[in-house]
Amino acid sequence: MVPTTINGESAPLMQIIDGRRYGSRKDLIEHTGYSRATLANLWKDRDDNDHPAAHEIDGIMHWDLDEWDRWYADFQRKRRNEAKEIDRSGDPDEELPPSAQAKLLGLPRNMISQYRKNPPKGWPGPVRTEPHPKGVTEFRTRQQLWDYHDTANRIGTAGRPVASKPDPRVQIAVDALATHPGRTVGDIATALADEHGQSVHTWKRILTEARKHLK
Structure with a gap:
């Protein structure tokens, strides 16, 4: 196996074992395009989301990439199905912090933070913000979140393709x-x-x- 270098650190290349591809966390970042934090959170929540088991190769955790792809497609499908029904109780004008926003929408706890860096189409701006030691907390109303959910779940229905947005x-x-x-x-x-x-x-x-x- 020939090593490569990332950020000046030696890192193993993808492993091929019995014709199957096994990737480290760094390989998964390249393979999926997701950040290290997103992948780490998916792994952390493995007891709840059935994340594939890791295989230790040369003392480093690796994952079967084909198995991971199948799992993630199923994970996304389940999330879409679960998202069809959300919590519509409470005051529409109540302002919710990020953790409550994620709970209402049925999203992972860290997803609202990811939306600050890369917001999906239609994601509403905050109605107010509050400073905290690491930045600001963004508040959104229940009505904003209900409207976003309904709009997001109409996109691409009736056989219409979803237009790709600029990166x-x-x-x-x-x-x-x-x-x-x-x-x-x-x-x-x-x-x-x-x-x-x-x-x-x-x-x-x-x-x-x-x-x-x-x-």
Whole structure:
């Protein structure tokens, strides 16, 4: 097995055992495009979500990538089915903090925080914010969340394809290139990976796309 380097650290490449692909957490980041925090939270909640078991290879946790893909597709399907019915009790004007927003919508606890960085189509802005030591807490009303849920679940129905939306990471990369014209792509990719998650390799690819928007 030939090692590669991520953020200056040696990391194993994907393993092929009996014709099956096994990936480490870093491989999963590349494979899925999700951040380390999102994948870590899915693993942390494995007792509730039936996340596939890990296989220890060379002292490092790996997952069967095909098994993981099948599990995640089923996990998403179950979430969509569960999302058809949500809590519609309470005062429509009540302002809810992120944890209560996630509970109302039937989402994982960390998902509302992820929405701040990469909001889905139709996600409402907060009605107010409160500062806390690590940033701000965003409040939304029950009515906002009910409206968002109903709109999101109408998208793509009746056989209509859902239009793909621009990758917000490209604009982040464009801004970074414009702000730091003298820095190398590697340096900018490392800084973006540290700030926004995902790997340096992923951000290098996004920066390549972002350069087209600077011409």
